Amino acid sequence: MSESLIDIAAPEATSPDDQFDQRRRPGIWTALRRGKGLAGLVLIGVVVALGLLAPVLAPHSATEQIPGANLVGPSGAHWFGTDEVNRDIFSRTLYGIRTDLIVVFLAVPIGAAIGIFVGLISSWWTFTDVVAQRVFDLVLAFPTLILAIALTAFVGPGLRTVFFVIVAVELPVFGRLTRTSVRSVREMPYVEAAHVVGAGSLWQLRRHVLPNSMEPLLVQLAVSMSVAVFIEGAMSFLGLGVRPPQPSLGSLIRDGVRNLYDAPFFAVGPLVIVVALVLSLLLVSQALAEARRA
């Protein structure tokens, strides 16, 4: 059976010295240069640009109250309309993206980094492994929102709380995944070869195990980022997230729902942005996952 795979993967070249497969395996990064991956990246780029350029693009500041414009519908002056305290929703949405970007591109990577580090170190020795895994079990046993509510009870609502919750939720996810990855890679003969040569545990981990365990972690990173958008949304929606008047996509949607009857247009803009952000991240993660399987 293995024979047939070799037949496919590396048919012999004419000269025996040329008997290798000339095609380099496309790294999973190439998946981001075409199809879904590219579409996802472009979409992420657009949303990020909107957020970063908010001060330039936004006609008003996030908190500026415009006299006489109470819950007016979309128009040339106010693209997404205005809210119940006369603020421009379009401007608030642009500034709200910034809040989510912090969560997506800062909180998730921090949680992931800590998780990967803990997973890597703990899985190398039996005792630390048992301890770390039980702690992960404990955290994962809580539904995210219960965890969020519990944490809010301690530190109060705010962006900081959202940040902590996301780190706390993502840490065990990455810790687990790292452990699984590490466990399979560490059994590879090339790790053993380094061991026999005299390389210590840290060397083996840093040079061989971690780089070869990265791929599934990258896929998970993109998935986790999209989940983070949801968590922020859900927490702000419940009033556990950012405190007014600071805007975030989640809090804008909450305000929109509150004014649903008077101003049905209110939440549309923020919702579109949330969908775009989640969709683009999922597209990227899917493209990476497919490239990994190929």
Place this chain on the structure above:
Amino acid sequence: MSESLLEITDLGISFSHPRPAVRSVSVTVEEGEVVALVGESGSGKSMTARAVIGLLPDGAIATGSVRLRGREVLGLPEAELNQVRGRQVAMVFQEPQTALNPVRTVGWQIGEALRAHGGVRGKAAKDRAVELLREVEIPDPEERLGFYPHQLSGGQKQRVVLALALANEPELLLADEPTTALDVTVQAEILALLRRIRDRTGTSILIITHNMGVVAHLADRVVVLRQGEVVEEAGTRELFAAPRHSYTRQLLDAVPRLPTPEERVHAVTVDDAPAVATDAVAALEYDDVRVHYGSRMRGRVLPAVDGVTLRLERGQVLGLVGESGSGKTTLGRLAAGLVPLAGGTVRVGGEDLVRARGRRRADLRRGLAFVHQDPEASLDPRFSIAEAIREPLDVHGIGSRKGREARVTELLDAVRLPQSFLQRRPRELSGGQRQRVALARALTLDPRLLIADEPTSALDVSVQAEVLELFADLQQRLGFACVFISHDLAVVNKVADHVAVLRSGKVVELGPAARVFGAPSHDYTRQLLAAVPVPDPTVPNLVTSATGPALREQHIAS
């Protein structure tokens, strides 16, 4: 008008890759004939067989024609193919471990094969299953029906796989490397069985193999494939006696051979000179070494190595041979400090490996090197060849950057690879080239002791010959001591000065290679030697001519 049972004409198989897997293969198999498809990896032999039974992977494009009794099989719809599969053509896979469903009994699996063609059920099916197991010479067939695959030995599993293939009395049996995964003694029994099945039932067999010994003992006719093309086709005796094509000759020459009986007599007279007794420190000593698997707490302790005492002098090669489960690999890993010791001592260069701590231990380690079996997995896919060879120097911080690079260049030369390989990744190298890189990496620190665990088992014969030659040359020049582990007696014979034959964790015979292989004193060694299929059809093989159920296997399974 007599029609050939199987007629493959100008078969071509290609994938999206620019090089086709099979270019043009034409093979015919007559009624009751055993034809061998021989070739190295990438020659397209497996693909050819798969085309016959309609098991080509997705995306394969097949051209040409495959006719079974005049009926075109290529491009047949799945439903009609199912009529052919099992009934007319059946396949025996290489790995009996994975070809059987682990959660179903042997009886159920045979029943399934019978049901698949709407055949017999119930009592009749059971009777037929017993009959089939008897056919493949499994002792106590009635009882074995209720066995799960894990309760059977490797050889018995392959017999069951064979029984499954025979269930619907196919006219043609496709056997894809049916004995490659088995030990030599078991291989000999399975080969003998295949021959007897052919004689009893008249089933034709198309056997795919890379092993010339297997060919010599089973096939009536041989078709040699290379890069998807037939290079030679001839009767077995003619082919071995007078190969016409240079590639066939090369293939036959590359097969490592054991001394023939005449040579053996010669060897004995020359050899019995006493080994040079040295007082010098041995490169490696095993002193009543024991290794256990399993834990005492769970009450199941299996000895992997059971009281082995061996001594390897400096600059010599000690061959460890034995079948799977004999403990040869464990002994090798023990010397590299990869397995915990349960008793006894292992001394490397006179020092106790286990008790050494700190600097001493690091120094001992530096004098040791290990070459793995699988060149596929023993190099980090992310490292370039230069990085892989340089790694030991980096680990120990030896030399300047320039000095390290110079050493890498030197080593690459030593294993006869071009400098252009330095920046390549392992994936861009063939198996043999990768194994050379692994060897270079092992030699980076000038080891005093090299442990090679089946270093050539994953390689094709011609590549194996080159790597072995390179290895012997390097060993001579650099003078390191070496533990060479292999299940292939002929390979060990080629490189080892002394040989230890292992069985169930014990040394059954120890001596100079020429003596052990030339005039074995232990029964088991003789049995092993007799089981090796000799790549010469004119030499009768002892085990092949033996008949009757395999009692030895019964012993193992119980």
